[in-house]
Amino acid sequence: MLFLSNIKNTVLLSFLICWGCGNQAKSTKEKTTLDSETATPLAIKPITVAANRTAAYLPLLQGKKIAIVANQTSVIFTENGHAHLVDSLLALNVNIKKVFAPEHGFRGDVDAGEKVLDGTDPKTGLPLISLYGKNRKPSQEHLEDIDAVLFDIQDVGVRFYTYIATLQLVMEACAEKGIPVIVLDRPNPNAHYVDGPSMDAAHTGFLGMTEIPLVYGMTIGEYAQMINEEGWLENGLKADLQVIPLENWTRNMTYHLPIRPSPNLPNxxxxxxxxxxxxxxxxxxxxxxxxxxxxxxxxxxxxxxxxxxxxxxxxxxxxxxxxxxxxxxxxxxxxxxxxxxxxxxxxxxxxxxxxxxxxxxxxxxxxxxxxxxxEKLQKQIEAGLSEAEIKATWLADLEAFKLIRAKYLRYE
Known part of the structure; x- marks a missing residue:
């Protein structure tokens, strides 16, 4: 805490760490649930998202110029609700230079598929750089005055949900520039299974950057490590990556998202x-x-x-x-x-x-x-194959992916 410049900020940091230790007390009852098969408690302690673990990542931001990839889900939970991560870090004198805005925008109010525009956040005055418009990847100019990039977005664990593509492109841009990436992990509400057709190499794009199944059963932090270690960044690059893990969560838990992750996922x-x-x-x-x-x-x-x-x-x-x-x-x-x-x-x-x-x-x-x-799925449906017959064609790819995935799982 030596990097804080006065007693006021020291007190505020201590308060944030207390939030981190307990996550959001108000929603503990929602988050500590019963396993539907065993009907026994899954957790004694409340889930703590990485953003709440301020003591684990604030030292990494000390004295640095920071860019944040964030949206409306990028929050620190409190007993009475939540505070946006950007607002909290600014209050702690973290030197945030700009915000990179993904699909749906920084405040999460842009339609699906609608371009997000560059601009200025009216609340903080920070520059907003769109990653869902003419640029999907930060340019080297965007990163020119940046020492580290902090990534904190709630994912839902589906390949065509574009935030994992944004993550991969941000990691790639940072690797090209030699800038560290810090990912704050959050639970994936669909982490309890792996299923669906796998992406064919010929069709990779922003709705699927890599050859993974439709549902991949990993947190965004686990997935970031897999991207990095499996050589999925362009030209074999590897990012200087650090994942701040969440606490007291297992992938079979039901997890209620208190903030809708995008406009058309309301519950x-x-x-x-x-x-x-x-x-x-x-x-x-x-x-x-x-x-x-x-x-x-x-x-x-x-x-x-x-x-x-x-x-x-x-x-x-x-x-x-x-x-x-x-x-x-x-x-x-x-x-x-x-x-x-x-x-x-x-x-x-x-x-x-x-x-x-x-x-x-x-x-x-x-x-x-x-x-x-x-292309296979459309052809299979048009040919009248049964669901069981179609799913049988997924099995080899799913098993191969699970072997890779197992190397990067951090949570039970």
């Missing part, structure tokens, strides 16, 4: 269904955008109304200015009561395809391939 049900219903993003079927039940329902006007007793009408709202099937009556299914998922399910995608009155309207082939990571 736990949506987050758990996202790996399965996210595949609808590569089709013309609406997956709940334009309603208050995003990724908890699906439907379309061109699906057979005689097969469904549920319908809804998407309208522009927060997170979706132009939802698919806007203003049209969509026939489909309500999945808002579905329990926590332990696998990627194809049953709803296959149901929608089967009951589409004009199948030529169903797939957006390029978009579907980017989300699935392979």
């Amino acid at each position: 736990d049900t949506a987050i758990h269904l996202y790996p399965s219903l996210g595949l609808f993003e590569g089709t013309n079927v609406n997956a709940g955008r334009g309603t208050e039940f995003q990724f908890q329902r699906y439907g379309a006007s061109f699906m057979d109304s005689a097969q469904y007793d549920f319908s809804y009408v998407p309208q522009p709202n927060f997170g979706s200015k132009t939802p698919k099937e806007k203003g049209k009556t969509c026939y489909g299914k309500d999945l808002s009561a579905i329990p926590r998922m332990n696998e990627v399910s194809l049953q709803w995608l296959m149901d929608a395809y089967e009951n589409t009155t004009d199948k030529s309207k169903f797939f957006l082939t390029s978009g579907f391939t980017k989300h699935a990571g392979t």
